[in-house]
Amino acid sequence: MTRIEELRQVASQVRRDIVRMVTEAKSGHPGGSMSSADFLTALYFDVMKHDPATWTRDGKGSDVFILSAGHLTPVYYSLLARCGYFPVKELGTFRRFGSRLQGHPSVEHGLPGIFQTSGSLGQGLSAACGFAISKKMDKEENTVYVMMGDGECEEGQIWEAAMFAAHQGLDNLIAMVDWNGQQIDGKVDEVGGVGDLEAKWKAFGWTVISCDGHDFQQILDAFANAKGEKGNGKPVVILMKSDMGHGVDFMAGTHKWHGKAPSQEQCDEALAQLEETLGDY
Amino acid sequence: MKQYTNSGNKDTRSGFGAGLFEAGKENGNVVAMTADLIGSLKMEAFVEAFPERFVQCGIAEANMVGAAAGLAISGKIPFIGSFAEFVTGRVYDQIRQEVAYGNANVKICASHAGITLGEDGATHQTMEDIALMRALPGMVVINPCDYNQTKAATMAIAGYEGPVYLRFGRPGVPNFTSPDQKFEIGKAIMMNEGNDVTIFATGHLVWEALQACQMLEEEGISAEIIDIATIKPLDEEAVVASARKTGAVVCAEEHNMYGGLGELIAGVLALSCPTPVEYINGGDRFGQSGTPAELMKAYGLDAAHIAEAAKKAISRK
Secondary structure, eight states: OOHHHHHHHHHHHHHHHHHHHHHHHTOSOHHHHHHHHHHHHHIIIIIOOOOGGGOOTTOTTSOEEEESSTTOHHHHHHHHHHHTSSOGGGGGGTTOTTOSSOSSOOTTTTOTTOOSOOOSTTOHHHHHHHHHHHHHHTTOOOOEEEEEETGGGGSHHHHHHHHHHHHTTOTTEEEEEEEOOEETTEEHHHHTOOOOHHHHHHHTTOEEEEEETTOHHHHHHHHHHHHHTTTSSOOEEEEEEOOTTTTSTTTTTOGGGSSOOOOHHHHHHHHTTSOOOSOOO | OOOOOOOOOEEHHHHHHHHHHHHHHHOTTEEEEESSOTTTTTOHHHHHHOGGGEEEOOSOHHHHHHHHHHHHHTTOEEEEEEETTTTTGGGHHHIIIIIIITTOOOEEEEESOSGGGOTTOTTTOOSSHHHHHHTSTTOEEEOOOSHHHHHHHHHHHHTSOSOEEEEOOSSEEOOOSOTTOOOOTTOOEEEEOOSSEEEEEOTTHHHHHHHHHHHHHHTTOOEEEEEOOEEESOOHHHHHHHHHHHSOEEEEOSSOSSSSHHHHHHHHHHHHOOOOEEEESOOSSOOOSSOHHHHHHHTTOSHHHHHHHHHHHHHTO
16 A cells, blocks of 8 residues: 555544544534644654654654644544554543543643643644744754644734744744635635735745645645755745545535534434544544 | 841842842753843843843744743743733733643743832733732742842742742832742741731832831831742641731732732631731722832832731721
């Protein structure tokens, strides 16, 4: 099996997990989880240097990932479990009382794999900058990754952090924007108007790479190119062009599934479109 | 009463600067960060000695808090410095999410706290910060009284694992505690033993409380003065023991009337030792421009007002 076929199979199972978790919890955020599932699968299963067996929250000796768009816990938890950070079965406790799988990522409940809490939007890039500076202070070569939504780029703090990262020369920092064009109240262009993201990030001093966030070859090439930029003194952002709800026809391309759980019938309909590749939890 | 000598007026922020330099010397993980206020926070000595461990964040406090959290999680001990209003009210959510809920070992160092910031006026004079920081689960809140104590507290928090809010001020004020003191987080400090009334004071008002103690002594009243340098966790045992002994209490702070030292102590006493309590605080209002001394008097935060409050508390026994 090719590497890309392997990634495609993982992503299909991750999407099944997302749909099932949100359906069972009767709440959660499937839309952005599905739009980011492919490139986050590539990140966790190919690109990132990490080892669930030796993971520690300080991230020493490994790459670090911060999910700034903290509501995307369905995709995040599925990937962490499928990588081996905790039992896959535990995905069934998502959003339940007493679960380590809180609605938004928490460090207080001790779920392995999570470096920092998130959920109040616009803050993860700043935390990622802190990790990146720390790694430079320690002369550690590893990379810090962070993922934001495109709607999230309406938060002012993103641009404080963007300016800061470039000014600090954080070329060990790779940001991803899940560029799905949708936010809670509708299309990003209509609701908040982040405008020309490529021009904005460039103007803030970043190297900008754009790619199809559902094409694994393009995704892997984008990450390789981003890593190749290390040493030139600039942070890199990859704008991942994606579809909200990608993988399930009735969820795709609309903001309506941002934070809504499917009914059992809708869940069954969605699962019929997603191949079970690694076994459901 | 026990005598205290002012070794010369000094600003508490300079105590922070001196303590930060010492902490940096002792521990290679200490990192200093500021949002364009090196001079105001008296960070020059640290910046000069340890440039590789200093991060200038520019005028972007929200990002500074988040970046500090990242540094802390990865094993550094960041001290972030700005004006009290701009590292509390302006960035409350960032502190809540990234530092408190994220349980990141960040030291939030707040200068120019309270009304004694003076001439800049109300935009910069926060009297709400203690309430905001106290409300956060797990946050330690420290408000030292003079240069020496601020220096000692700064060094002490470097060795404490967890989020801390350290509050200090701008103007030169009497420096009267020991230069060799070791600061114990969470411990109330007995300044003068007395029998008729207890004055719990914090920050700049500890010196005023000692002056009030002198005035009261001249009238034959024996006041106990306790420095509440750590507001959270409060040394409840010391508070209750003193209130039980004297039966009358005054709480003095450079903060407004909500959520500060006064309500905190009144709340503790209501549960375990109901006692008449009088408040010395900035009331329910904003500050304004003026010299620190003018403002302290106008807002009722000086020794004379504390002495009056003590007599009122005694009369309610």
